[in-house]
Amino acid sequence: MVAGDNRLSPLVAEGDLYGVLVLLDDEPVELPGEKAALAEALVDLAAIAAGRAASHDELARSYAELRASREVLARTERLRLLGQMSAGVSHDVKNLLNPIGLQLEVLRRRIDRGDADAVRETIARLQEIVRHGVDVVERLRDFSRQDLEVQAEDVDLAAVATSAVELSRARVAQHPAIELRSAIAPVPLVRSRSSELATAVVNLIANATEALSERGVIVVATGHEDGGAWVEVADDGPGMAPDVERRVFEPFFTTKSEGTGLGLAMVYAFVQRHGGRVGLTTAPGQGTRIRLWFPVAQPR
């Protein structure tokens, strides 16, 4: 708009005032009709341009703020994971050292008594604890090795699932009332890694076996959908309470006295690394189903 004396024009765009356009001349400015309309259009255009420039600045500022807060969040998340990791490691180390200390004390008394059989029994217990310690350390080492690089290959999910089932048979057979069933169908090749996939499925079967407490059915199945193929392990065990379900993929989260809580965290990290997805379906009393999905390999 051109103001009353044609000299002052507020620059207004979408209700915001961005400045004032001042026409300066020696004489009072008197614009004839056509020029007044042109001046008015120029004022409007200038207002729109000023408005755009201002919103661009604001957008740039918002982006910068967003980037900064994302960095803070990533740092916080890293610290949180480090905290979780140290808490988990110290928990595991304490869980090893306490029983070792106790057993050594028992050992000393038994040696004093000169009871050779009892001494041997205590040594066997100590060896068992050390074995568990080695187990924990190996898991940790595997976990820290994980992020090195993505070595993907074309993988036959059905073949890997079948060998994981065979590898698990002996372990499951220790519980005569647990049945390990295979519903493995041929599926297209996917991008993954055979060795890690086999370990992941063995891990899932181990979890199912532990959850079943002596009785139930574990089914290992494969299938394909959505441009990918999957392998899943389902059990008809106790399922998970919502607060357990929420945390199972966190490193060191475990509800078991002897667990490291790294099993599912490793499975999750491995699947993510290959562009796959992990699906978890569970409810208290409804069993648990964990499905690992990978994208189909491109023909080459």
Ligand SMILES: Nc1ncnc2c1ncn2[C@@H]1O[C@H](COP(=O)(O)OP(=O)(O)OP(=O)(O)O)[C@@H](O)[C@H]1O
């Ligand atoms: N099939 C399942 N049914 C019920 N709960 C499960 C099942 N699988 C996993 N969970 C829960 O998830 C937790 C985390 O599992 P994860 O495999 O990561 O560690 P873990 O089994 O406790 O320890 P580790 O794998 O070292 O033996 C378990 O402690 C258990 O509470």
Ligand SMILES: [Mg+2]
């Ligand atoms: Mg486990």
